[in-house]
Amino acid sequence: MNGPMNSLTGTRALARLALRLDRVRLTVWVLGLAVMPMATAANYFKLYPTEADLRAVSAVFTNPSLVALSGPLFDLSIGGLTAWKIGATEFVLVGLMSLLTVVRHTRAEEETGRLELIRATVVGRHAPLTAALLVTALANLAIAVLTALGLMATGLPTVGSVAFGLATGLVGILFAAVAAAVAQLTEGARTASGIASAVLGGTYLLRAVGDTGPAWLSWLSPTGWALHLRPYADERWWVAALFIGFAVLFTAAGYALAGRRDVGAGLLPERPGPATASPGLRSPLALAWRLHRGLLLGWTVALAVTGAVLGGAAAGFGDLQSPNQQLADVLSRMGGRTDLTDAFLAAIFGITGMVAAAYTVQATLRLRQEESSGRVEALLATGIGRLRWAASHLVFALLGTALLLAVAGVAGGLVYGAQVHDVGGQVGRLLEAALVQVPAAWVLAGFGTALIGLAPRLSALAWGALILSVLLFELGALFGLSQWVLDVTPFAHVPKLPGSAFTVTPMLWLTLIAVALGAAGLAGLRRRDMPVA
Incomplete structure (x- = not known):
């Protein structure tokens, strides 16, 4: 010195x-x-x-x-x-x-x-x-x-x-x-x-x-x-x-x-708990709920506000008449080839889906955080299996994402429906537009799980996949990128609702991809050494 x-x-x-x-x-x-x-x-x-x-x-x-x-x-x-x-x-x-x-x-x-x-x-x-x-x-x-x-x-x-x-x-x-x-x-x-x-x-x-x-x-x-x-x-x-x-x-x-x-x-400081756990905490799922509930609550409020704000913003789009065909094509690629209002609604719920996917990634990577901090060792020493422990966290990543998007869809439908005097009709339409984003977000959960199981030191790449999706959605249509480039992100395969026809095939494929990635990650997690710093 x-x-x-x-x-x-x-x-x-x-x-x-x-x-x-x-x-x-x-x-x-x-x-x-x-x-x-x-x-x-x-x-x-x-x-x-x-x-x-x-x-x-x-x-x-x-x-x-x-x-x-x-x-x-x-x-x-x-x-x-x-x-x-x-x-x-x-x-x-x-x-x-x-x-x-x-x-x-x-x-x-x-x-x-x-x-x-x-x-x-x-x-x-x-x-x-x-x-x-x-x-x-x-x-x-x-x-x-x-x-x-x-x-x-x-x-x-x-x-x-x-x-x-x-x-x-x-x-x-x-x-x-x-x-x-x-x-x-x-x-x-x-x-x-x-x-x-x-x-x-x-x-x-x-x-x-x-x-x-x-x-x-x-x-x-x-x-x-x-x-x-x-x-x-x-x-x-x-x-x-x-x-x-x-x-x-x-x-x-x-x-x-x-x-x-x-x-x-x-x-x-975190509030100290009782000396002995209550019956409601004597399972991996209950512990995972305790760890995820604050995050899930905060994201639920955030998505409700986001859905309401974006739904309110859509009301003024019906008066828009663009004489520029190139701009209309951009909007169509982002939100479907229907009228501009529906294209805008589809586009903003595509954005909402990626916002919710940030929670998906964050909740999935909780597995890696528990491992790197050393806390998982004490839990697995009790006889709880690795797959049971992992599943207790992934259930919140998957079902929590569906909850967030449902909340956003309902909030957006209520605000937009109130402005166009059709609350009953718009809540259903925008709830559907929000929920079709769920399988795409689940693909990111599967990708994150695969990284945690097969290459844990690279698990942060799950955030990279989300950022790439945002950039392709934001700029891909504007730059006129080829469809095969846009198809890199799972959100490119989501039906563009409202307005376009709903097709179940891409939803099934996205779900299958998410399951395959998740299964590969869980198989790797079961076999590899733990913990990995």
Whole structure:
């Protein structure tokens, strides 16, 4: 040691370790998030080659339903259209990357016990948190720079490109700071990620409501701030101060809270249970329910709100008449070849299906979390078989997904039906549109189970499959990708309801694929060594 030890001693070494551990994961995030805006801009140059083409469809981009999804269009130009189309998605994804990275290198390291071993060396109290924030900030800086350079390379104005890159990086840094504070509250990484993700999702919904209703609500949302920085439309650089101020505030809170708790503990300690378990906890299924119920309840509320907001947004879509055949084709590919309202409803419930699939993946990977933490060893030592233990968790991943989508469908049907004065008819239609997404989400559960059983160290790739599905759904139709590329995601095979004809064949195939993947994973889990760190 070159000097006296302080609270930041060891930060550089921990940052290098985090970069090494995340070298593949962060590279994929950075390149993917940097390429999306550039590819969107390049495609819009082809889709709307002249200003007349843009003016011909200007009414489309100001439709309240699309504003709820993507935000307001501040300038009718290729740059403004690019920021409008990809901005909200880009900001949510960069926020997700940032909060997951911070939680993984702070709370998750504490939960597994690795941080306690590291802290036994010459490492200061605040070094792990500082290293996590530095690595995340570096990733966001790379995204911001590459995004701006990529947009400029397509021919978009330099100032607007820098503004969009800056907005993207600032959103990521802010949610890294939010995660730094939240990670101090709970004892579990899963809970910390869930709380931070709920904050992220709440900001998106708050922005959606504000952009179509009381405008001041958008100014309560960081994703709203990013849009209101207004890339390519008389940029408001002062909005960056909001991000910087709140990032400093949450970071300071994270450091202050970290100094008030023990390593491995949270400021909100888990309530101690009784000395002996009740009869209701004397089975793997009962224990799994205890572990999953908080997550399931939180997701149920989130999907109810999501369904209601998106269902309400659909009401204004019936007035949309697009004279641009290419745009109509995009909507048709996303939501079926019927009228635009049904196409929009099918598209938003496709999005809802992928939102629910995030719970599916999270609940499935609980198996891996229980194994890596060492808790499964004590459970299996009681004579409970591996398959019985795994099935107790997977039942919540599968049935919980169906519950979430049913709630979203009913909520969307109630709100949309009330606006079109047909509650009874619309609840059934949108419930069906939501439930057809279930087998596609189950495929991700099967994929996650296969990874846990056959290649446990790669189990995080289940999140990669979900992210790929989101990107193909969001950009595949816009880019005119071949159908065989879109078919990579299970959600491409879901019947596009409402409006299109319901066909049971793809549902059966998706279910069979999910069963086959799950069976392969369970077979591998039964045979391999446990636990695998």
